[in-house]
Amino acid sequence: MGSIDSTHYFVRTYGDLLFDLCQEILNNSLQAQFAFRSILRKIRHHNRFQKYSHFERSWVLRIACDKLIHLSHQNSIPKLEENESITARLKQLPSYFQRLLPEDQILLLLRDKHKIPYPEIATAMAIPEGSLKIRRQLALRTLEEWIWNSK
Amino acid sequence: MNCFEWSNHSSDYLDGTLSKSTQDQADEHLKVCPDCTERLQHYRFIVSSISHQAKSPLPASLQKTPFTILLPHIDRATFHSSPLERIPWYIRTILEAIGIVLAVLLAISSTPKIKALYEKSLEKNLNDFHENLNVTEPIADLTHSNIPALDEKLPTLSTDPASPLGESEISGEGEEEEDKIHVAGSQLWRFTLKTVSPDEVRPQVVQSLTELGVSPQTPGLGGTQVPGGIEFTLILNQSLIPHIKHTLEHLAPHSEGKTAESPGSENFSWYRVKSKHKLPEGKSQVVIWLSQPHG
Numbered sequence: 001m002g003s004i005d006s007t008h009y010f011v012r013t014y015g016d017l018l019f020d021l022c023q024e025i026l027n028n029s030l031q032a033q034f035a036f037r038s039i040l041r042k043i044r045h046h047n048r049f050q051k052y053s054h055f056e057r058s059w060v061l062r063i064a065c066d067k068l069i070h071l072s073h074q075n076s077i078p079k080l081e082e083n084e085s086i087t088a089r090l091k092q093l094p095s096y097f098q099r100l101l102p103e104d105q106i107l108l109l110l111r112d113k114h115k116i117p118y119p120e121i122a123t124a125m126a127i128p129e130g131s132l133k134i135r136r137q138l139a140l141r142t143l144e145e146w147i148w149n150s151k
Numbered sequence: 152m153n154c155f156e157w158s159n160h161s162s163d164y165l166d167g168t169l170s171k172s173t174q175d176q177a178d179e180h181l182k183v184c185p186d187c188t189e190r191l192q193h194y195r196f197i198v199s200s201i202s203h204q205a206k207s208p209l210p211a212s213l214q215k216t217p218f219t220i221l222l223p224h225i226d227r228a229t230f231h232s233s234p235l236e237r238i239p240w241y242i243r244t245i246l247e248a249i250g251i252v253l254a255v256l257l258a259i260s261s262t263p264k265i266k267a268l269y270e271k272s273l274e275k276n277l278n279d280f281h282e283n284l285n286v287t288e289p290i291a292d293l294t295h296s297n298i299p300a301l302d303e304k305l306p307t308l309s310t311d312p313a314s315p316l317g318e319s320e321i322s323g324e325g326e327e328e329e330d331k332i333h334v335a336g337s338q339l340w341r342f343t344l345k346t347v348s349p350d351e352v353r354p355q356v357v358q359s360l361t362e363l364g365v366s367p368q369t370p371g372l373g374g375t376q377v378p379g380g381i382e383f384t385l386i387l388n389q390s391l392i393p394h395i396k397h398t399l400e401h402l403a404p405h406s407e408g409k410t411a412e413s414p415g416s417e418n419f420s421w422y423r424v425k426s427k428h429k430l431p432e433g434k435s436q437v438v439i440w441l442s443q444p445h446g
Contacts, residue, residue: 015209023207033213093200112201133162140161144193 007044014060017114024109025068026075027098035071039064061116061124065106072102089147096146103127104139111136152176157187165194339426339436340392344403345418349381349441352402356383356439359398363391380442389435396421399439 018039022032042063089096097105103125110116110124111132122129152160152173157180163169164177181188238246346352353374361367365387374381387395403419426436 011209011214015214016206019209019213020207024204029207032207033210036209036213090196093197094204097201108201112198113204113206115202134159137158137162140194140197141158141190143197144190147197148193 007040010040010043010060014057018060018064020114021064021068021106021109024113025072025102025105028075031071031075035067039067042067055120055123057116058120058123061110061120062126065124068106069102072105086148093143093147096143099146100139100142104135104142107132107136108139152180154180154184154187157181157184158190161191161194164191165198337426337428337430337435338389339424339438340395340421341424341438341440342396342399342421343419343440343442344399345442345444346404347443349443352441353381355402356399356441359402360385360395363394363398365391374439374441380440382441383437383439385437385439386430386434387437389433392435392437395437395439 015036019032019036022035022039023029026032026035043060046063097108100108107121107125110121111118118129118132121127122132125132127135157164157177160169160173160177164174169177181191344352344356357372357374360372360383365372365385369385369387371384371386374383400419428436430436
């Protein structure tokens, strides 16, 4: 598969998934476009498509995760308005979500938004499957405490 | 299943991937635990919110020409949260270099002070240790009212030549032994007398010394309580030493029948060394050590 063809193939196959991840994690359209492009460039530079073709999505996601975690650590955490009522805090759920660790955000997005199975997420994030489940439960509990218990 | 176990299985419970038996146990627990039931509802709400978020589609321009499309200039400041990172790199590098140099200079300049403080504290600790070691408890043994009390601190050697002793006060019997034991200047004589109860022997020693002509005002005549016994440190006339030796030998228990020339006898021994202190002419340092035998 040629370089241009392979790039278009990845864009067609994983473009929406990758761009949505970029958009959700970075929370900025322009930054998401830059991040998407740098992920594609990294995929193209690796040029190991044939080698990893059996678990292609995991490989693509792994590159994306590494890049997004690196970029998101440079981003500032959004400030939250203090609200007494749970209803108001529920409306701010996306902002609370942004306050989670990037790894936890990626995990919840891949698992609950894009319905990617645990083994693939485990490969992408280089975390054992059991640890992923515990991590997901802790992330949910953190969100719950922020919203319902206002901690 | 308890709350902790349910919490550990909550992720699988939400996905519905628990085994049949574990699922039943989790359901049973949720029936009786309102807290976990409420938590499960919260989790489901969060998961549902995340899964129903609108997906951001890839912009068409980026889809067609992902690398050739020109993206608008991005403000690097939006990427960085730290104000320091917004400073141009050349100024930041200079600032960091100056900071490192200042830190090194500060470390170099403060090292001797820190060392001096450390040595001072060590010295202070050592002095405290010595002071604590020298603290003694006076014994209120004064069955003989004329016996001086024990000193509270180890006596320091005085080079004051004004000793109360005079040659004329020594009995003539000791002259023979004085010849046998050669007494030179600046000497330290140490007599060790082993006794089960140094407190009982102490008045006898003091009395004997007084009878030999040592003035009751002589510094150190009362003896000093130290760990393991009582110690007398005195500056006396050299001519007194044979008499002291003879007297102490008689005071030592089970020493009858032993000769004075055998310094290694059972309960009494003596030796002589050069004193580190400068003593007046004709004087010697005498240390009498009433020690309790070990064990």
